Amino acid sequence: LIHNDRTRQSFELLGHHAVIITCFMVPVSLRHYVGYAVVALMVEWNSIFLHFRQLLQMCGVTKMNSWYRLNSLVNLATFI
Numbered sequence: 719l720i721h722n723d724r725t726r727q728s729f730e731l732l733g734h735h736a737v738i739i740t741c742f743m744v745p746v747s748l749r750h751y752v753g754y755a756v757v758a759l760m761v762e763w764n765s766i767f768l769h770f771r772q773l774l775q776m777c778g779v780t781k782m783n784s785w786y787r788l789n790s791l792v793n794l795a796t797f798i
Contacts (some may be wrong), residue, residue, distance in 0.1 A: 738762060759797065767793035 745755040771789050779786050 740780040763791065767796055 742755050742759060745751045767789055771786070771793055774783070774786050774789065780789075781787070
């Protein structure tokens with residue numbers, strides 16, 4: 719059961735990234751609305767740091783660790 723959930727989540731994540739890449743390649747290749755695409759892509763940057771924070775937590779890194787604190791600050795900055 720756990721293996722199936724992880725497999726499903728992996729496919730969902732791969733599907734998500736495929737859609738994101740496709741959605742951002744259209745404005746770049748057509749050279750229209752690139753500014754809007756860049757702003758929307760900032761959400762994806764935030765997602766990277768959010769997932770990295772979750773990985774640090776899963777690895778047992780404490781919240782006082784310098785890597786965890788730096789990632790938290792960058793995550794907050796990209797959110798704002």
